[in-house]
Amino acid sequence: MGISSISGSGSFSVSSTDNSTSSLEKQIVKLMKQLQEVQKSDDDEKTKQAKIQLIQQQIQMLQLQIQQKQANAAKAEAERAKSAQEGNEKSNSSTSSKDKLSSSTFDVTV
Numbered sequence: 001m002g003i004s005s006i007s008g009s010g011s012f013s014v015s016s017t018d019n020s021t022s023s024l025e026k027q028i029v030k031l032m033k034q035l036q037e038v039q040k041s042d043d044d045e046k047t048k049q050a051k052i053q054l055i056q057q058q059i060q061m062l063q064l065q066i067q068q069k070q071a072n073a074a075k076a077e078a079e080r081a082k083s084a085q086e087g088n089e090k091s092n093s094s095t096s097s098k099d100k101l102s103s104s105t106f107d108v109t110v
Helices: 008-040 045-103
Strands: none
Touching: 008 045
């Protein structure tokens, strides 16, 4: 795939998504071949149309599943990025508070 600067969990997530959509895409390719075979078949026109319609519906369902998986993967990635950003902001704010304390001088009178 050629992605080099992704953390381990991100990489797994991406390849996992690719594998699941890849399987669906392979099913679409098989259905497209079936569609071509049906169109070339010697079946009567009514039978051909019924088979074509069924195959086209199956293709559409698979395409919707692919879109859903891609949307879910994008949403999960956005949530991970937001969570990481919030974690960085918390880390930065606590570091900032420590910096303020360490740079402050205190007058102590006994």
